[in-house]
Amino acid sequence: MAESIGRLYHAYPEELEGSILEGLYNGSEKVKETLAKSVKYSMNKEIEESNKMGIEAVTLDLIKLSKETSPNVKRNALEALTTIIHFGY
Numbered sequence: 001m002a003e004s005i006g007r008l009y010h011a012y013p014e015e016l017e018g019s020i021l022e023g024l025y026n027g028s029e030k031v032k033e034t035l036a037k038s039v040k041y042s043m044n045k046e047i048e049e050s051n052k053m054g055i056e057a058v059t060l061d062l063i064k065l066s067k068e069t070s071p072n073v074k075r076n077a078l079e080a081l082t083t084i085i086h087f088g089y
Contacts, residue, residue, distance in 0.1 A: 002034045002076075006041025013042075017054045024061040033072045036065055039080035043087045059084055 009016045023035045039058060062084075065077035 002037035003041045004038075005035065006038035006043075009038065009042040013054050017057070021057055021061060024058065024065060029068075029070050029073060032065055032068070033070065033076050036062060036073060036076035036080050040083040043083050055084065 005016075005020075009020060020035055020038075023031045027035065039062065059081065062077045062081050065073055066081065068074050068077070
């Protein structure tokens, strides 16, 4: 599921950004866990300049999620942040 969401986000960032941010902020533990993991599948070197603002917004939510009590949410958020750093955003 996370990989599918990530690949769709890469293809349709404007259409999915609001839903992803809402899920990262207000979703259940499982939703947060899945969406955090999906970020690593959405990243690649061909991110358009217009989508970099969305990445910044997601990054802020991932930083907040890295402080969650759920180990799975925390792990996926940290892995997603590592991926963002790896790609130089």
